[in-house]
Amino acid sequence: MTRPVDLSADIGEVLLTEEAIAARVAELGRRISEDYAGRNLTLVSVLKGSLPFMADLMRQISLPLRIDLMEVSSYGGTATESSGLVRIMKDLSKSIDGEDVLLVEDIIDTGLTLNYLIRYLRGKNPATLRICTLLDKPARRLVEIPVDYRGFEIPDQFVVGYGLDYGEQYRNLRFVGVLRPEVYSIID
Amino acid sequence: MAAGMPPRRAPFAHASEAELARILDFYEVRWTYEPDTFPVGWSLDGDVVESFAPDFYLPDLDLYVELTTLKQKLVRKKNRKLRRLRELYPDVRIKLFYARDFRMLMLKFGRLALADELSGTVGQATPPRAHAADLAPAPIAIAQAAAPDAATDDGEEPEGTDPAGDEAPAGGTRGRRRGRRRRAAARAAEAARRVVVGETEPA
Numbered sequence: 001m002t003r004p005v006d007l008s009a010d011i012g013e014v015l016l017t018e019e020a021i022a023a024r025v026a027e028l029g030r031r032i033s034e035d036y037a038g039r040n041l042t043l044v045s046v047l048k049g050s051l052p053f054m055a056d057l058m059r060q061i062s063l064p065l066r067i068d069l070m071e072v073s074s075y076g077g078t079a080t081e082s083s084g085l086v087r088i089m090k091d092l093s094k095s096i097d098g099e100d101v102l103l104v105e106d107i108i109d110t111g112l113t114l115n116y117l118i119r120y121l122r123g124k125n126p127a128t129l130r131i132c133t134l135l136d137k138p139a140r141r142l143v144e145i146p147v148d149y150r151g152f153e154i155p156d157q158f159v160v161g162y163g164l165d166y167g168e169q170y171r172n173l174r175f176v177g178v179l180r181p182e183v184y185s186i187i188d
Numbered sequence: 189m190a191a192g193m194p195p196r197r198a199p200f201a202h203a204s205e206a207e208l209a210r211i212l213d214f215y216e217v218r219w220t221y222e223p224d225t226f227p228v229g230w231s232l233d234g235d236v237v238e239s240f241a242p243d244f245y246l247p248d249l250d251l252y253v254e255l256t257t258l259k260q261k262l263v264r265k266k267n268r269k270l271r272r273l274r275e276l277y278p279d280v281r282i283k284l285f286y287a288r289d290f291r292m293l294m295l296k297f298g299r300l301a302l303a304d305e306l307s308g309t310v311g312q313a314t315p316p317r318a319h320a321a322d323l324a325p326a327p328i329a330i331a332q333a334a335a336p337d338a339a340t341d342d343g344e345e346p347e348g349t350d351p352a353g354d355e356a357p358a359g360g361t362r363g364r365r366r367g368r369r370r371r372a373a374a375r376a377a378e379a380a381r382r383v384v385v386g387e388t389e390p391a
């Protein structure tokens with residue numbers, strides 16, 4: 001029998017506990033419910049990191065809503081090496097023309113991916129397009145993007161858990177933690 | 189290639205700059221390479237003696253980006269010039285990407301090993317053949333091995349190691365790059381000479 005691997009052993013510091021995340025997500029849900037009352041809300045989440053946040057957030061919103069999922073290639077991904085351009089791996093399943101769209105992100109750091117997505121989604125003529133992110137890392141921002149709903153502003157550290165990965169691992173941690181540098185050997 | 193941008197082959201001074209350009213292209217963020225030079229120091233006669241040419245300008249974001257892959261403790265001079273630029277040109281928006289920022293960016297994209305390959309002197313671009321006459325090939329190879337942190341080809345130098353004073357005054361980008369190459373070659377040749385004759389290596 002294989003012994004279970006303790007993923008949390010690779011975490012140097014728990015930045016956001018499960019309880020803190022849940023409380024903040026509930027608060028965001030209340031605010032969104034108030035702001036979008038009487039409107040046609042569509043939550044658009046970006047795979048894969050946003051999945052846990054999306055799942056928790058939508059259940060904290062007390063309004064009729066639609067959800068949709070997108071996936072975009074990331075720089076360095078093997079599937080995109082040949083083109084050298086970002087690609088929509090999974091597009092929206094239904095039109096958002098005239099809808100009030102709330103783009104749900106797990107984390108904003110450089111803003112490059114989000115900047116691309118905003119331009120892409122605006123081309124689909126939503127009535128409104130706003131941004132909701134669980135984590136905001138402004139120190140690393142390259143593209144300034146107005147964030148309408150922000151869970152937590154975090155320091156400039158590499159974090160994993162609650163959907164965020166390193167090498168596709170750690171997404172299933174219930175908290176957000178700082179990965180031990182020795183795991184990825186950052187040397188400054 | 190970013191939408192609406194003509195094909196270009198910018199002669200990057202450093203491999204990390206080429207990598208950042210690829211990242212910007214990937215996300216369709218338009219850029220130009222070293223389009224502007226900002227004077228930041230003048231002599232008593234009014235001549236420009238110090239200037240700063242940020243690596244990238246992102247026109248859609250109205251943002252300059254300077255990328256340095258030197259270790260944190262070696263970027264004091266660049267930080268000082270950046271502060272000066274911000275004092276003199278408060279409307280200019282500029283973001284300095286340190287070595288750590290670049291490594292974290294590569295980590296995010298799962299390409300940390302590449303960051304190690306591209307950082308510091310190791311990542312210096314090989315001078316184009318067209319400019320080979322400006323350089324002294326053999327001493328450069330020796331000097332890079334002898335003094336990996338002494339200087340880079342993109343004007344990054346630790347405090348107090350710039351024998352020529354600083355970057356060239358404001359002028360044509362090509363001329364400035366050529367001037368930097370010449371000074372880098374001169375420094376490399378001097379470092380090589382010291383190694384050959386057994387003198388102390390450059391700090």
